[in-house]
Amino acid sequence: MLNKESDNIVYSSTVIDFVTVAVEFCAFLENGEIASREKWIDKMLKLLPLMYIKASLLPQTVEINDESPETFVKEEDYTRVSATVSSIMGEEDVYLDVFVEDMKYSERPVSAFVSENIADIYQDVRNFVSVYQYGLTDQMNDALLICQQNFQAYWGQKLINVLRPLHSVLYHSEEKDNLLETDLNEEDLWD
Numbered sequence: 707m708l709n710k711e712s713d714n715i716v717y718s719s720t721v722i723d724f725v726t727v728a729v730e731f732c733a734f735l736e737n738g739e740i741a742s743r744e745k746w747i748d749k750m751l752k753l754l755p756l757m758y759i760k761a762s763l764l765p766q767t768v769e770i771n772d773e774s775p776e777t778f779v780k781e782e783d784y785t786r787v788s789a790t791v792s793s794i795m796g797e798e799d800v801y802l803d804v805f806v807e808d809m810k811y812s813e814r815p816v817s818a819f820v821s822e823n824i825a826d827i828y829q830d831v832r833n834f835v836s837v838y839q840y841g842l843t844d845q846m847n848d849a850l851l852i853c854q855q856n857f858q859a860y861w862g863q864k865l866i867n868v869l870r871p872l873h874s875v876l877y878h879s880e881e882k883d884n885l886l887e888t889d890l891n892e893e894d895l896w897d
Contacts, residue, residue, distance in 0.1 A: 713843050715765050716838075716843055720763045724757070724760040725835065728831045728834065730753060731754075732832045734749060735790070735828050743795065743798075743875070744876060747872050747875055750824070751872055751876060754872075755869065757865065762862075764854050766854075767851050769851055770848055771848050776836075778836035779829045783832070784825050785825075787821075787824065787828050788821045788824070791820060791821035791824045791825065792819070792821035798820070799819050799821050800817050800819055801818055802817060802818070803817070803818035818867065820868055823867060824868060826864050827865055827868075830857070830860070834850070
């Protein structure tokens with residue numbers, strides 16, 4: 707009976723929707739082609755909220771196997787994603803984070819890195835997606851449970867935290883461009 711229930715859960719439309727967005731997120735980060743910072747941030751600002759919504763809609767499940775599903779993301783994968791994001795973000799990689807445990811004990815703001823947060827999210831999501839690629843229902847069920855627990859306890863908050871600096875970089879740089887254009891247009895009026 708439990709197997710039939712897990713079949714229904716792992717192939718439910720809400721789970722498949724999450725898997726679809728998760729695969730797109732991972733593929734975008736794994737793509738060797740580096741887009742401009744603005745294009746990269748714009749894509750992240752579309753994928754991350756969608757992934758948050760889809761993860762928050764995942765159905766509850768229970769563990770089937772005694773052993774945890776295999777993990778696929780190795781240290782070098784994590785480092786590669788983090789380094790790529792850091793390279794794209796440049797000086798804008800670091801931001802002040804108020805939603806970290808260390809903030810309670812600090813008189814100074816705590817710095818966080820967009821690259822580390824994205825790599826942390828990637829690690830959990832990629833491990834989940836990799837298990838799904840094998841199509842083994844019991845392992846898929848347990849990977850779903852772990853991904854959901856990690857979303858609730860860990861990477862969901864990281865995802866929300868990283869939206870703020872990404873939003874700021876994208877729209878602040880557009881404001882600067884718009885101000886420059888406005889200044890140039892006003893100068894043209896006086897000539």
